[in-house]
Amino acid sequence: MKVYKFGGASVRNADGVRNLLKIIGDERGLFIVVSAMGKTTNALERVFAGVQRGDRQAVAGEIAALRDYHAAIIGDLWHGPVKIGRVEAFFAELEKTVSRRDYKPADAELWYDRIVAYGELISTAIISEYLAYAGVPNRWIDMRRVLVTEQRHKDAEVDLAASAPRLLAEVGGCEECVFVGQGFIGGAPDGTTATLGREGSDYSAAVVAHILDAESMAVWKDVDGVLNADPKIFPDAVQIAELNYLDTIELAYSGAQIIHPRTIKPLQNKNIPLYVRPFGDKRKPGTVIRSASAPVEVPILILKKDQVLLTIRSRDFSFVLEEKFAAIFSLLERFRIKTNLIHNSAVNLSLCVDDSWHIDEAVAALRSEGFDVMKIGSMELLTIRGYTDELWQRHACGPQVFVRQATQSTVRIVRKS
Numbered sequence: 001m002k003v004y005k006f007g008g009a010s011v012r013n014a015d016g017v018r019n020l021l022k023i024i025g026d027e028r029g030l031f032i033v034v035s036a037m038g039k040t041t042n043a044l045e046r047v048f049a050g051v052q053r054g055d056r057q058a059v060a061g062e063i064a065a066l067r068d069y070h071a072a073i074i075g076d077l078w079h080g081p082v083k084i085g086r087v088e089a090f091f092a093e094l095e096k097t098v099s100r101r102d103y104k105p106a107d108a109e110l111w112y113d114r115i116v117a118y119g120e121l122i123s124t125a126i127i128s129e130y131l132a133y134a135g136v137p138n139r140w141i142d143m144r145r146v147l148v149t150e151q152r153h154k155d156a157e158v159d160l161a162a163s164a165p166r167l168l169a170e171v172g173g174c175e176e177c178v179f180v181g182q183g184f185i186g187g188a189p190d191g192t193t194a195t196l197g198r199e200g201s202d203y204s205a206a207v208v209a210h211i212l213d214a215e216s217m218a219v220w221k222d223v224d225g226v227l228n229a230d231p232k233i234f235p236d237a238v239q240i241a242e243l244n245y246l247d248t249i250e251l252a253y254s255g256a257q258i259i260h261p262r263t264i265k266p267l268q269n270k271n272i273p274l275y276v277r278p279f280g281d282k283r284k285p286g287t288v289i290r291s292a293s294a295p296v297e298v299p300i301l302i303l304k305k306d307q308v309l310l311t312i313r314s315r316d317f318s319f320v321l322e323e324k325f326a327a328i329f330s331l332l333e334r335f336r337i338k339t340n341l342i343h344n345s346a347v348n349l350s351l352c353v354d355d356s357w358h359i360d361e362a363v364a365a366l367r368s369e370g371f372d373v374m375k376i377g378s379m380e381l382l383t384i385r386g387y388t389d390e391l392w393q394r395h396a397c398g399p400q401v402f403v404r405q406a407t408q409s410t411v412r413i414v415r416k417s
């Protein structure tokens with residue numbers, strides 16, 4: 001069995017779906033993991049934001065636009081308007097969900113998952129139906145019933161041991177079958193829908209590959225492979241032919257949008273190679289990620305946006321460090337704030353963290369525990385692995401740089417964005 005993952009950009013229109021069919025060709029023994037089409041997840045996040053604000057008009061407008069968008073893709077694929085039962089049912093469920101009046105801010109993450117999961121449910125319903133129509137018999141799998149997550153929302157981890165028997169039961173040893181399942185979603189132990197964090201479909205695919213002992217996993221993307229930098233930000237980016245698992249985790253963690261950071265572990269555990277391949281051209285080799293790959297020779301630049309710099313000091317000038325570390329981090333964990341860089345001096349602890357809905361609550365809580373906290377928003381974190389003098393000059397100096405942390409090979413820079 002092979003696992004193929006198709007991202008939202010690849011299936012953003014009917015041509016993309018037809019191309020997916022072309023990539024599958026006459027291959028069988030495939031588990032296909034698909035994301036929401038195009039920018040659907042962003043639109044569903046706006047639906048959720050509308051529910052948060054109680055703005056029913058905005059919610060209705062967003063859902064109407066999503067209906068039109070998917071109907072246009074269906075119309076193009078079937079050469080005329082067609083109603084797909086499952087798609088209709090999912091839109092009806094989504095509408096019913098957003099019309100409920102019991103939204104509570106304390107349950108923001110639960111509601112987010114409830115709403116945002118429809119992107120993948122709808123995309124896979126369309127793609128499964130289209131594959132069947134085009135002569136590829138397949139089985140649509142409801143990943144909410146198959147991938148059991150921890151009891152957490154919006155950024156849940158999959159429980160491999162609990163999920164394995166369920167997935168194996170669904171797939172039932174059919175080596176020649178084609179399966180179509182949603183990326184990004186699973187079911188929490190209490191039966192509610194859980195999502196795995198933005199871009200989490202890669203992680204879903206890796207979990208499937210792990211459980212099914214797949215021979216390989218391929219992520220079909222709208223790039224030629226993994227690049228050493230985001231070409232939209234660093235124009236002289238080049239492609240990397242091979243990466244090892246460890247480097248890939250480092251890159252993903254630093255914010256390289258190659259793949260979701262949790263993707264590697266399930267693959268590495270079973271030594272399953274991961275191919276990052278261009279969706280537009282099946283003949284190109286892309287990038288392969290596996291344990292035996294040689295270290296990368298070009299510098300790698302990764303920019304992580306939407307960062308906040310917190311500078312924490314204890315009010316009595318006692319050393320922040322030794323005694324207070326544990327308290328600070330467990331407080332941040334309580335508010336689910338992700339720390340990306342830690343820098344400390346005798347009395348200061350500087351943390352570069354992801355911006356979050358709960359950041360102000362966390363700052364207030366830190367203050368009430370006796371810390372002075374300075375918060376600076378609109379920051380970004382640039383990581384350069386294998387930096388050169390020239391890159392150092394260009395990026396690590398200048399007034400907008402707030403923190404600079406360097407080892408022999410890697411420099412990390414927190415700067416105003």
Ligand code: ASP
Nearest residue numbers: 035041184198199200201
């Ligand atoms: N649709 C989700 C997102 O856009 C998951 C994914 O694409 O992997 O984040």
Ligand code: MG
Nearest residue numbers: 007008035199
């Ligand atoms: Mg996506």
